[in-house]
Amino acid sequence: MTSIWQRIRGGGQPGLTCVELVELVTDYLEGVLSPSDRDRFERHVGACENCTRYVEEMRTTIALVGRIEEDALSEEAKSELLEAFRGWVRE
Amino acid sequence: MDDAADTFVEPEGQAELVAALRARDEAAFVALVDELGPSMLRVARMYVSTRAVAEDVVQETWLAVLTGIDRFEGRSSLRTWIFRILANRAKTRGEREGRSLPFSSVGDVDGESHERSVDPGRFLADGHWGSPPGDWSELPEARLLGKETIEVAHRAIEALPETQRAVITMRDVEGWSSEEVRNVLGLSESNQRVLLHRARSKVRRALEAHLEGDTS
Numbered sequence: 001m002t003s004i005w006q007r008i009r010g011g012g013q014p015g016l017t018c019v020e021l022v023e024l025v026t027d028y029l030e031g032v033l034s035p036s037d038r039d040r041f042e043r044h045v046g047a048c049e050n051c052t053r054y055v056e057e058m059r060t061t062i063a064l065v066g067r068i069e070e071d072a073l074s075e076e077a078k079s080e081l082l083e084a085f086r087g088w089v090r091e
Numbered sequence: 092m093d094d095a096a097d098t099f100v101e102p103e104g105q106a107e108l109v110a111a112l113r114a115r116d117e118a119a120f121v122a123l124v125d126e127l128g129p130s131m132l133r134v135a136r137m138y139v140s141t142r143a144v145a146e147d148v149v150q151e152t153w154l155a156v157l158t159g160i161d162r163f164e165g166r167s168s169l170r171t172w173i174f175r176i177l178a179n180r181a182k183t184r185g186e187r188e189g190r191s192l193p194f195s196s197v198g199d200v201d202g203e204s205h206e207r208s209v210d211p212g213r214f215l216a217d218g219h220w221g222s223p224p225g226d227w228s229e230l231p232e233a234r235l236l237g238k239e240t241i242e243v244a245h246r247a248i249e250a251l252p253e254t255q256r257a258v259i260t261m262r263d264v265e266g267w268s269s270e271e272v273r274n275v276l277g278l279s280e281s282n283q284r285v286l287l288h289r290a291r292s293k294v295r296r297a298l299e300a301h302l303e304g305d306t307s
Contacts, residue, residue, distance in 0.1 A: 017218025022208045026288035030269065032280075050223035054209075057224055061295040064236070064244045065263040070129035077146045081124060081153055082117075088157045089115040 016044040021051050025058045102168050109169060112160045124153065127170065130267075131177055133260050134275065137253040138178075138185035148184055152177040167274070174275040208292035225303045240301065247297035251290055258283060259290035 016024075021044055027033050028041050045051050073081075111119035131152065135145035155176050163172060213222040227235060234240065248256055248264075257276060261267040273283050 018220045019209075019211070019214040019218040022292075023288075025208070026284055026291060030284060030287075032284065050220040053224045053226055057227055057295055057299065058291060060227055060235070061244070061291055061298055062263050064241055064298065065248070065259065065291075065294060066266070067236070067241050068245045068248070068264050070260070070264055071132060073124065073128040073132065073149065074146060077150055078121075078124065078128075081150055082121065084150070084154055085115075085117060085120050085157065088154075089117075 016040050018044075018048060018051055018054075021045070021048075022054060025055055028055075029058070029062075099167060101165060102170075105165070105169050109160065109163060109165065112157075120157075127173065130261055130265050131174070133257050134174060134177055135181045137257050138181035138190065140185075140188055140190060144184060144188070145181070148177065148181045151180055155180070168271070171271060171274050178275065178277075206289060208288070209296070224299065227302060230302060235302065240298065243297055243301040244294050247294045248290070251293060255286050255290040255293075258286040259294070262287055263291070 021041065024033070024037075024041060028038065033041060045055055108119060108123070112123075128149065131149045132142070132145050135148040136142065139145050139148060152173065156173055159176070163169070167175075213220065215221040248259060251259065254276075258272060258278075261272045261275075262269065269280070269283055269287075272278070273280060276283070278286070
């Protein structure tokens, strides 16, 4: 896979543009960028209000997703499991 | 993977939990079923066609866990062990149903590199924002964090391809570590990250459309 970094480096551009930055937000948040790449990311965000907002939106998205209540097993399936459990205990 | 097994550190409380299950402690069993149930359904749904079949697979998995717990050696986390059993069973079921494996499509991660996080039309030719993101910090908190907004995020996740849906659910809904997700789903580190990135980007887009739409 040609990573976005390879493409950026191939172009010989030291700085990041906004269109490139949005592809790297997860790499940044996951802490997998090299120190120099992280530095370029942060320098861009520090100077770009729009990308600051974008990164903030991604953080808000993650926080909102963390509030979703997940679909649990049906009560029927749970009571069947409990039956099975009690059967196993009796064995 | 073998390296990970060599350096495996047992999660806190795992020994007690395993001991409780071996002692046939019903409360411990019920608590574990409640805790892992939603993610198990998620993972099963990646391989089988309906929710009913997925529930079946989850039940089968628990039975296998009960009968196998005495042989569990503690070389991985209990959670990883349970999910490996689940994934194997779901895979077998899916194959019987004639479904293709979802992760054949993960191979396409590379080929799909044209999939963009943001509509390219929103950038100028020089790569800067032409139509920049709005400012969510100006929104009333009740709207930004309200039930309706969370529901929009939930629906956006439901609409994702299965593998993206599984990764974002485990990571961001359930709070799993990337390593656990990779182990259970058999993904490379970079594929896991690409799937997570696509999923988050799409959910952000759905939220943006909802929060910044003219009317709601």
